[in-house]
Amino acid sequence: MNPLIEFQGFNKYFGTHQVLKDIDLTVNAGEVVVILGPSGCGKSTLLRCLNGLEEAQGGSLRLAGQELLAAGTDWRQVRQRVGMVFQSYHLFGHMSVIDNLLLGPLKVQQRPRREAREQAENLLERVGLLDKRDAFPRQLSGGQQQRIAIVRALCMNPEVMLFDEVTAALDPEMVKEVLQVIQGLAEGGMTLLIVTHEMAFARAVADRIVFMEAGRILEQNDPERFFTQPRTARAQQFLEKFSFVQSLPKTLHKELS
Numbered sequence: 445m446n447p448l449i450e451f452q453g454f455n456k457y458f459g460t461h462q463v464l465k466d467i468d469l470t471v472n473a474g475e476v477v478v479i480l481g482p483s484g485c486g487k488s489t490l491l492r493c494l495n496g497l498e499e500a501q502g503g504s505l506r507l508a509g510q511e512l513l514a515a516g517t518d519w520r521q522v523r524q525r526v527g528m529v530f531q532s533y534h535l536f537g538h539m540s541v542i543d544n545l546l547l548g549p550l551k552v553q554q555r556p557r558r559e560a561r562e563q564a565e566n567l568l569e570r571v572g573l574l575d576k577r578d579a580f581p582r583q584l585s586g587g588q589q590q591r592i593a594i595v596r597a598l599c600m601n602p603e604v605m606l607f608d609e610v611t612a613a614l615d616p617e618m619v620k621e622v623l624q625v626i627q628g629l630a631e632g633g634m635t636l637l638i639v640t641h642e643m644a645f646a647r648a649v650a651d652r653i654v655f656m657e658a659g660r661i662l663e664q665n666d667p668e669r670f671f672t673q674p675r676t677a678r679a680q681q682f683l684e685k686f687s688f689v690q691s692l693p694k695t696l697h698k699e700l701s
């Protein structure tokens with residue numbers, strides 16, 4: 445076991461509202477952990493804390509042994525090590541795909557253009573979009589833009605990737621192509637922390653499922669166990685609701701889950 449991410453007794457408040465409560469969570473290098481739980485339980489906040497987008501109040505958070513909650517943490521540097529992709533992809537509309545991809549490696553990491561470009565093109569090829577290298581974001585489908593956003597994060601050579609509902613805004617026919625890219629990263633041995641409402645995907649890709657409710661981790665288990673024999677009544681309810689929600693039109697998922 446080689447712990448890459450370690451939350452210990454981790455707490456987060458928004459004002460007086462405690463949204464993360466005593467979180468203990470370890471993610472080992474090469475592990476794929478999927479976080480599930482009802483809307484508002486704190487999944488996004490947990491990921492955002494790992495990237496310094498939210499400030500924590502108490503506890504410990506280590507990345508490869510380095511305490512991030514210590515004074516003087518260089519979050520700009522941490523963000524290069526922790527890649528994050530959200531529901532909305534935020535590519536720069538006035539820049540071509542390749543320029544979007546090279547921005548971080550050249551401006552932030554000051555890497556040689558040739559080397560960065562070669563890496564970006566290799567990654568584009570891996571996600572099947574090398575032919576879009578000189579296109580502009582508006583010329584791409586949502587699924588294509590999301591794959592570019594994933595490549596953009598990968599171009600920084602992160603140690604771990606965080607995915608927060610990256611397919612939630614996509615038309616159903618584009619979901620698969622994005623999930624396949626994530627599956628490829630998992631198979632390649634990358635450490636992934638994933639929030640998703642795609643249960644079949646979660647079950648297939650995860651080494652471990654973490655189930656949260658109201659800011660706490662209620663249970664953690666391997667996917668087969670979690671989906672067939674959830675330990676808590678709350679997880680059982682969640683899964684039951686899900687099989688119902690999945691038979692409804694996609695636009696209703698978010699409201700009901």
Ligand SMILES: Nc1ncnc2c1ncn2[C@@H]1O[C@H](COP(=O)(O)OP(=O)(O)OP(=O)(O)O)[C@@H](O)[C@H]1O
Pocket residue numbers: 458463481482483484485486487488489490
């Ligand atoms: N910037 C903020 N200010 C105040 N409260 C917030 C803020 N962001 C989130 N919250 C609250 O923190 C709690 C956790 O929110 P979070 O977005 O992490 O939930 P989530 O599990 O990702 O939900 P969803 O599945 O809907 O994305 C919620 O009660 C939410 O209202």
Ligand SMILES: [Mg+2]
Pocket residue numbers: 487488489608
């Ligand atoms: Mg969220």
